[in-house]
Amino acid sequence: MEKGTKPSEIIDEFLNFLKYCDKEYKDCVTQVYKYDRMNQDFLHDIEFAHNYDERCKIATRVHKQRNDRRAMKDRVEFVEKVAKFYSDKQNKQFIDRLKNLLVDQKKAEEYVLNERHYNRRGDSNDID
Template sequence: MTKQSECKPSEIIEDFINLIAKSHEEYETNISIAKGYDSKTITWIHDFETANDYDERCKLATALHKEREIRRKHKDRAKLFQKIHEFAGQERNKQVLKSLKWLLSEQRKQEEYLESDREFKHRVGDDGNGDTN
């Protein structure tokens, strides 16, 4: 691997922390949308009940089918992030996440130090050739 294609450890840690943060919004938003579609079920039943003919029921069925597909996408997206969301919400894991944020800060400092222009300074009495006079 070349140095350009390698990820820094801090980038991997940061990506994980961002995933945890993103999981809350993704889960909450998508589960809310899916529940919104679920709450419209009674309305759909009433619409079918009052539909006067076959063509009207077909149009309703097609519209309901499309809506249920959208609902399924949101529900699946919520399920994708559910376990991460639950993990991060547990009290015992909050300390782990806090420690990861501290680790990220320390790792960045270390990487900045290693990437900086460092100079070796000879000790007193060391001429740089290994001879001490």
């Protein structure tokens, strides 16, 4: 932990990372599904293509689409474990406890970092 970094910032960053991976996973899985559906369209396009040049253009589009799909699948694999951890019901309690810890930690940091003062408990006029 860097000297100027607050513990609440690290906890918050971790929670945001978990949310990001979950969203990234869902988005990429959806995109892979769309690419899979596009593949069927390309097969039909090839089936009904009338000449060699038309089939070559379709094949080039298929090639690009497959490369894009591979990139999405790689990204899915990259964040899948973290996303599954975040969405697992058994880990929900842990994540909720982290969120509560974040709130408590921010309160503690606010107390420590704000200007503090001492309230006198005795009346100094009574000692005379």
